[in-house]
Amino acid sequence: MKEGRLAGKVAWISGATSGIGEAAAELFAEEGAAVALTGRRVDRSRETAERIRKSGGQAMAIECDVSREEEVRSSLAKTVEYFGGLHIVVNNAGMVQVKQLHEYTEDEWDYLMAVNLKSMFFATKHALPFLKEHRESQIVNVGSISSFVGQAATPAYTTSKHAVLGLTRSIALDYAGDGIRCNCVCPGITLTPMLQEHLEKTGDADAALSARLKRVPLGRSLTPRDVAKSILYFSCDDSAGITGTSLVVDAGYLTAAEWNTPTMEKKQ
Numbered sequence: 080m081k082e083g084r085l086a087g088k089v090a091w092i093s094g095a096t097s098g099i100g101e102a103a104a105e106l107f108a109e110e111g112a113a114v115a116l117t118g119r120r121v122d123r124s125r126e127t128a129e130r131i132r133k134s135g136g137q138a139m140a141i142e143c144d145v146s147r148e149e150e151v152r153s154s155l156a157k158t159v160e161y162f163g164g165l166h167i168v169v170n171n172a173g174m175v176q177v178k179q180l181h182e183y184t185e186d187e188w189d190y191l192m193a194v195n196l197k198s199m200f201f202a203t204k205h206a207l208p209f210l211k212e213h214r215e216s217q218i219v220n221v222g223s224i225s226s227f228v229g230q231a232a233t234p235a236y237t238t239s240k241h242a243v244l245g246l247t248r249s250i251a252l253d254y255a256g257d258g259i260r261c262n263c264v265c266p267g268i269t270l271t272p273m274l275q276e277h278l279e280k281t282g283d284a285d286a287a288l289s290a291r292l293k294r295v296p297l298g299r300s301l302t303p304r305d306v307a308k309s310i311l312y313f314s315c316d317d318s319a320g321i322t323g324t325s326l327v328v329d330a331g332y333l334t335a336a337e338w339n340t341p342t343m344e345k346k347q
């Protein structure tokens with residue numbers, strides 16, 4: 080068995096085909112976990128799983144659209160069938176839509192809510208019987224800085240990410256007696272395909288990114304691995320005794336009321 084903070088553990092990660100989910104899968108495998116990489120673009124997660132196996136880890140790719148309950152249920156069942164159990168669920172899959180509320184159709188609103196929020200209900204519900212089999216298990220939900228503040232032209236995303244905090248607390252409370260901890264990681268500006276897509280909608284992605292970074296005290300964007308490290312923290316014994324809380328990983332973004340932070344002025 081590979082050594083590490085997750086040695087002997089099995090993890091199911093949604094949206095592991097790119098960005099933060101993919102980085103979490105790689106980090107978890109380095110820490111000894113057997114990882115189920117779930118997502119819609121299974122060709123991509125197969126490549127990552129192959130890479131992990133080549134470096135001595137355990138990984139498998141499973142196709143799963145998190146907005147569909149049956150696919151979530153069966154991907155969890157396949158994980159248990161293949162690896163012999165389940166200890167960690169990482170609800171990471173998510174999407175963003177950039178438009179104002181009056182521009183949404185009902186279907187668009189419902190779909191975003193299904194991907195960002197209802198997916199967590201599906202995964203938690205169907206993982207519970209497996210998670211309860213162990214003395215300790217973990218659920219980590221991925222929120223956002225949009226779990227705490229508003230952002231222009233993203234009403235459905237902001238609503239869904241605020242709700243993720245409520246759901247996290249609710250799960251933590253109701254299943255603490257079963258040895259299940261549930262926490263939320265809230266990333267700030269992280270360089271992933273999702274961020275890129277969001278920035279490109281502005282017409283000038285580079286300008287939009289540097290304008291945003293002006294209000295980040297550390298003056299930099301996060302890497303997917305920066306965020307994955309906090310997901311790992313909540314998934315292992317390092318966070319023993321912590322449940323129902325959130326950890327903001329944002330290079331200081333939410334601490335800054337000013338537009339141009341002193342750090343950025345020094346750098347310019």
Ligand SMILES: NC(=O)c1ccc[n+]([C@@H]2O[C@H](COP(=O)([O-])OP(=O)(O)OC[C@H]3O[C@@H](n4cnc5c(N)ncnc54)[C@H](O)[C@@H]3O)[C@@H](O)[C@H]2O)c1
Binds near residue numbers: 119144174194269270
């Ligand atoms: N990148 C950022 O700046 C940022 C900031 C805050 C929060 N987040 C959150 O981090 C999480 C990961 O996003 P990311 O930045 O790595 O972006 P990403 O686009 O690289 O990853 C999102 C993942 O979710 C998957 N996904 C989307 N819809 C799905 C569906 N219906 N079924 C299954 N998988 C689906 C995508 O295929 C992808 O693998 C999301 O929940 C996102 O809201 C990201």
